Amino acid sequence: MLIFTLPAQGSKIPDGTIVLETAAIMSKGLPGFATNYLDCLQGSYLGPSGAHIMVWISADTLVFSLRDWKESFRAGIKGFESVHDRNLWACTRVLGVQESLKDKGKWGYFIKLPEGLSGKEGELFIMGFVRRIDGLISGAKYYQDISFPAVITTTGK
DSSP: OOOOOOOOTTOOOOTTEEEEEEEEEEEEOOTTSSSOOOEEEEEEEEOTTSOEEEEEEEOSOOOOOTTTEEEEEETTEEEEEESSOTTEEEEEEEOOOOGGGGGGOEEEEEEEOOGGGOSHHHHHHHHHHHHHHHHHHHHOSSGGGOOOOSEEEOOOO
16 A cells, blocks of 8 residues: 655655646546547646646547547557647557446546656656556446546656
């Protein structure tokens, strides 16, 4: 069990650490698509520099049009970059899930990095988020049990 104490208001988040700012909330509408009402979970993270990272996950069927998306590898993961916003990246994942979620085996993850977090730290966030959310979704019994990782470490490889 990981126990992490958030810094007091005005305190600095340690370097190499990005913390969950807004927990997973049920929402409608995914970025990078025309006006839509696709079901999703949405949240945000806060980095040491005060940078805000937005994340969305969805189990709805997604079609990435080449008019709006181009294939892109980030952190060694095949995905898509929005042609309209180079800081918006998405990937699809096919996961082994609990029997009660068997109709939701394919997931879409969307990450919007702020302008200053597109280098190595951004790549490490993507890698950490994707790896951790894969495990959380695979272990969830029900859709409403899914939560976002509280802390993503961006130090290391």
